[in-house]
Amino acid sequence: PSTDHAAIAFKIAQSYKFTNNIPAAEKWFETAIEWEYGSEAILELARMLKIQEKYTEAIQQFNNYLKEEPYRRPEINVEINACENALSWMKAQQDEYEKDMIVIPVTALNSGAADFQPAFRGEGQIVFTSSRSSAMGDAKDSWTGGQYFDLFTANTSYPGKFSTIEPLDLAVNTPYNDGSAAFNADASEMFFTRCGTDNRKVDDYCGIFYSYRQPDDSWSEPVELPFFEDSLNLGSPCLSPDGQLLFFVATEENGYGGSDIYFSQRLFDGWSEPENAGSNINTAGNEAFPSFGPDGTFYFSSDGLPGMGGLDIFSAKWSNKQFSRVNNMEYPINSGADDFGILIDDRPLRSGEDTLAIGYFSSSRKGGAGNDDIYMFIKTPKKPRPPVFILAGNIQQKTYEDPEDVTSPPVDTIVLPGSVAVIGIEGELQLLGKYPLKEDTSTFRLQVDKGPAFKITASAEG
Known part of the structure; x- marks a missing residue:
């Protein structure tokens, strides 16, 4: 095959990669390598293997890449170390005395479409994002080919128990994309992401919208918050525990990379100019899906920090307008796929239940009902090793x-x-x-x- 054939194989592989068909991308990157495309195909193959949790094979390909491009050793060593860490984390969860986490799909919330990013709305209800068939609008999303996203509610009386799934208020959901909701402490305020309009003369950038609960328990007409100019994509809002800081994601050209996390201070008459959350969490990759746990721990997802493949969930400490103690949440919360949108459930459990923590997160990992699914994690004490x-x-x-x-x-x-x-x-x-x-x-x-x-x-x- 000619050089042109190799280039075509590489472009086919990239197309599969961008549409998240990773096995097909792996196959075509291998073809590009066979047809002598060059070192870039080797690097991409290593990344596709990593996303599929084929970590030993990925390490081999990263080392093959270093033979071609030895000057990139510091960067590639980070990737190799991440693969080795992933193998170690997975091995630990297979050891009956090291295993301390159970992950199960929340079948009551998941559909054959995409379901993700749950958030508490008061004590007995959660709100999550879904593109299930009951979402509003007859048009199809040109990017996903499926329904547009809407916000849905589900009642919950106990950790892991969900029922009565319904669309959120019609004032919030539109025939286009609405999702990623966050609420203040008493659920009287809601912030969410909206993308798309009927106006075909403008670009449909995503923005952050605000709505408040009215006396009749309905939501007010949402108003877009004027962060940055209107030619940026913004999304994934979350409030600090005291309600005074709004964190969100933006693709601002002066940021560190793809999408960064920003924050804004609540003022008497609105919100302050957004500030980038800094290089302790933002990278040349993508950071998204910020949230706070009940104890003040900050959570977010990143594909720029060392991880298991796609987006990984990280924890961090927020203090004095900066982040520290950034830690990977490890397997099995994280996987080779995209893992994001974590929610900690600190509601009291029944007496006698041997559980340290419960929460939910979203993932595109294999074995789910749809594209993205909501999973529940249960952290338990480790089984004591027998005495020696x-x-x-x-x-x-x-x-x-x-x-x-x-x-x-x-x-x-x-x-x-x-x-x-x-x-x-x-x-x-x-x-x-x-x-x-x-x-x-x-x-x-x-x-x-x-x-x-x-x-x-x-x-x-x-």
């Missing part, structure tokens, strides 16, 4: 007042390096074994079962 019993001793020989007479009074002991310890069970003929010691030591140490009394004898040459 060690039999240890030191072989010594008595010395006597008269070295030629062992019946004379003993005066001291000396160690016997290189001797042999013979260990058995007291009162039985069973022999556990003979343990020759090294020439420079007189101590022995072995793992034994609990219970029996042991009989130990020793011998040495000379």
